[in-house]
Amino acid sequence: MTPDVHPLTLLIASVFTNNILLSLFLGMCSFISISKDLKASNGLGMAVTLVLTITTLINWMVYHWVIVPFELDYLRYIVFIIVIAAIVQVLEMVIERVSPTLYRGLGIFLPLITVNCAIMGVSLFMQLRNYDLLQSAFFGAGSGLGWWLAIVLLAAIRQRIEKNPIPAGLKGAGITLITIGIIGMAFLGFAGMLKVQ
Amino acid sequence: MWTAPIIISAISAVLAFAIAIIDGIVNNYADVTISINEGQKTLSVKGGSPLLSSLATKGVFVPSACGGKGSCGACKVKVLSDIGPHLPTELPFMSPEEIKDNIRLSCQVKLKSDIRIRLPEELFSVRQLNCTVESLKDVTYDIKELRIRLPKNATIDFKAGQYLQLVIPPYQEIKESAQRAYSISSKPSDKNSLEFLIRLVPNGIATTYVHRELKEKQPISVIGPFGDFCLRDTDADMFCVAGGSGMAPIRSILLDMYEKKINHRTVWYFFGARSRRDLFYLNEFRELERLWPCFHFVPALSEPLPDDRWEGETGLITQVLDTYMKKNPDPSKSKEGYLCGSPGMINACVKVMIANGIPENEIYFDKFA
Ligand SMILES: Cc1cc2nc3c(=O)[nH]c(=O)nc-3n(C[C@H](O)[C@H](O)[C@H](O)COP(=O)(O)OP(=O)(O)OC[C@H]3O[C@@H](n4cnc5c(N)ncnc54)[C@H](O)[C@@H]3O)c2cc1C
Ligand code: FES
Numbered sequence: 001m002t003p004d005v006h007p008l009t010l011l012i013a014s015v016f017t018n019n020i021l022l023s024l025f026l027g028m029c030s031f032i033s034i035s036k037d038l039k040a041s042n043g044l045g046m047a048v049t050l051v052l053t054i055t056t057l058i059n060w061m062v063y064h065w066v067i068v069p070f071e072l073d074y075l076r077y078i079v080f081i082i083v084i085a086a087i088v089q090v091l092e093m094v095i096e097r098v099s100p101t102l103y104r105g106l107g108i109f110l111p112l113i114t115v116n117c118a119i120m121g122v123s124l125f126m127q128l129r130n131y132d133l134l135q136s137a138f139f140g141a142g143s144g145l146g147w148w149l150a151i152v153l154l155a156a157i158r159q160r161i162e163k164n165p166i167p168a169g170l171k172g173a174g175i176t177l178i179t180i181g182i183i184g185m186a187f188l189g190f191a192g193m194l195k196v197q
Numbered sequence: 198m199w200t201a202p203i204i205i206s207a208i209s210a211v212l213a214f215a216i217a218i219i220d221g222i223v224n225n226y227a228d229v230t231i232s233i234n235e236g237q238k239t240l241s242v243k244g245g246s247p248l249l250s251s252l253a254t255k256g257v258f259v260p261s262a263c264g265g266k267g268s269c270g271a272c273k274v275k276v277l278s279d280i281g282p283h284l285p286t287e288l289p290f291m292s293p294e295e296i297k298d299n300i301r302l303s304c305q306v307k308l309k310s311d312i313r314i315r316l317p318e319e320l321f322s323v324r325q326l327n328c329t330v331e332s333l334k335d336v337t338y339d340i341k342e343l344r345i346r347l348p349k350n351a352t353i354d355f356k357a358g359q360y361l362q363l364v365i366p367p368y369q370e371i372k373e374s375a376q377r378a379y380s381i382s383s384k385p386s387d388k389n390s391l392e393f394l395i396r397l398v399p400n401g402i403a404t405t406y407v408h409r410e411l412k413e414k415q416p417i418s419v420i421g422p423f424g425d426f427c428l429r430d431t432d433a434d435m436f437c438v439a440g441g442s443g444m445a446p447i448r449s450i451l452l453d454m455y456e457k458k459i460n461h462r463t464v465w466y467f468f469g470a471r472s473r474r475d476l477f478y479l480n481e482f483r484e485l486e487r488l489w490p491c492f493h494f495v496p497a498l499s500e501p502l503p504d505d506r507w508e509g510e511t512g513l514i515t516q517v518l519d520t521y522m523k524k525n526p527d528p529s530k531s532k533e534g535y536l537c538g539s540p541g542m543i544n545a546c547v548k549v550m551i552a553n554g555i556p557e558n559e560i561y562f563d564k565f566a
Contacts, residue, residue: 083208093216
C-alpha cells in the first residue's frame, strides 16, 4: 500500500526528521573524508543530491514497470546498482564537460558516489515503503538535500574546531564521529514534528 | 526462469546505449585552436583528444617514447593557458619547478578549449617518414644493425647524436602500436638512409619486433629527429664512453667529426664490453684511428674468455677510463665527456670523469632508459 503522505511533507521530513545520514548513518565514508573541506563538501552534496533524485526516479520506474511485472524481485539489488552506476557515469561525463573545476574538486569521489550506500539505501527504502512515483521523487530529492545539509554542517564545524586542542587519541576521525553524533542528537529535536512511516 | 538473464541484459543494454548516446553528445567537442609559441604557428584541431595526438595529426611531433600511455614522461610541453592542476597521472614525472612552470605531459592533457603552448623550435622540423628496411644484420649475438631507406626523394637533416622514434606496428599478441627511441648510428651526410644499432631486450616489445619479425624490404615508420646529445662546438679534448648499442650516437658523432675534418681536438673512445662476442665494428674504428690521427680507440673487455685471446685492455670500463685519464693528464686542455648507455654505466663514468677534473656540466650523456 502506498503510504498516505504528501510528497512535500516527505521532502521536508527526509531533510530534517529522517535525515538519511544523521538518523540512519548511511553514506558515511565520503561524509567523513570529504567534510575536511567545505568547498568540496558543497560540491559533493550537490552531486549526491542530483544522483539521488535521478536514480530514485529511474529505479522506481524500472522496479514498477520491469521488475514487478516479470516477478524478478530478487534481482532488485543488482538492477538498482546497475542503474546507479550508469547514472553516475553519465553525470561524470556531464560534469567534466560543464564544470571542469567542480569535476576536479570532486576528483575520485564522483565515481565513488556509485558505492555511496545512501544512494542504494534510498532506492531500497523507496521500494520497501511503497512510495509512488511523485513521493519517490521528493523522497530522493529530500534525502539528497538532507545529505548535502549534513555534510556542509559537518564541514563548517570541522573547519571551526580544526585549531582547537583535541586529545591526541581523538584527533581526526574520532572527534569527527563525536561531532556527527552531536549533530545527530540535535536533529533528533526535529523528530515527531512530522510522521512519515 | 529465462526472464532473469534477458531482463538484466536488456536493462544493461538500454543503459549502455543511453551512455553511448550521451557520450556522443557531451563529448562532441568543437574545434579548438592550438597556438604555439605566441602565434608562431596556429593549428585548428577537433577537441576532445589528447594534446600529443592532436599535434601529431597536424604534423607536429612531440617526443613520446611510450606512444601516449603516460609511462615515459618524454612528452613534456609547457602550457601557457590555465588548464587546471596537474593530473595524478602526470605528477610522478614532474619536479616541483616543472609543476610551477606548468609543464605538462602532452599525452595526458585533453583538449577542451583553445590552448597556448610553447615548443622548442627544433620540433617543427620533426617529421614522420615511411621508410623501408634496406638491411638487417647481426653485429653481435644480441645487437642488430638496422639500415633503413627513406622514401624516394625524401631526405633527412639531423645532428649527429640525435635519435628517432621507431613506430612498431601491432604484431602477434601485441595489440597496440608502440614507439621507441633509437639513436642514429650513421652520419648526418648520409641523407637517404639511416642506421641503428638495436640490442634485443628479453620480452621487449620493440626490440623483439626488430629482431624476430622485421625483414628486409618491409616498411617501417620513423618519427624524428629528437634529442640534444650532440657535439659541443669547443676545443676541449673529448672522452667518449659507450658499450653495446650505446655506441650508436657516438659513432655518428665521430664519423661526422672525421668527415668535417675536425683535427684539433684529441678524441678518445672507450668501448666497453664483457667478452669478445660483445665487440663489433672493431675494424671500422681501427681504420678510423689510422686515418684520423687525433682519434684514439680503446676497446676493453671486463670478462675476457680464454678462447678470446684478447690482448687489449681488460677491466671494467670505469677502471680503464680512470687509468687513461690519469696517464694522459694535460691540465692545459679542457675536457668534455660524452657518455651513452645504461643509467648505471653512465652514473659510474660520470663519477670517474668528475674525479679526473671534467666539470659536471661538461659531461653530456644519453641514458637509454
Ligand atoms: C634517447 C634514447 C636513445 C636510445 N637509443 C637506443 C639505441 O640506439 N639502441 C638501443 O638498443 N636502444 C636504445 N634506447 C632504448 C630503447 O628506446 C628501448 O627502451 C629499448 O630498446 C627497449 O624497448 P622494448 O620495446 O624492446 O622494451 P619494452 O617492451 O619497453 O620493455 C622491455 C623490458 O624491460 C623492462 N623495462 C622497460 N623499461 C623499464 C624501466 N624503465 N625500468 C625497468 N624495467 C624496464 C620491461 O618490463 C620489459 O621486460 C634508447 C632510449 C632512449 C631514451
Ligand atoms: S608519451 Fe609517454 S608519457 Fe606521454
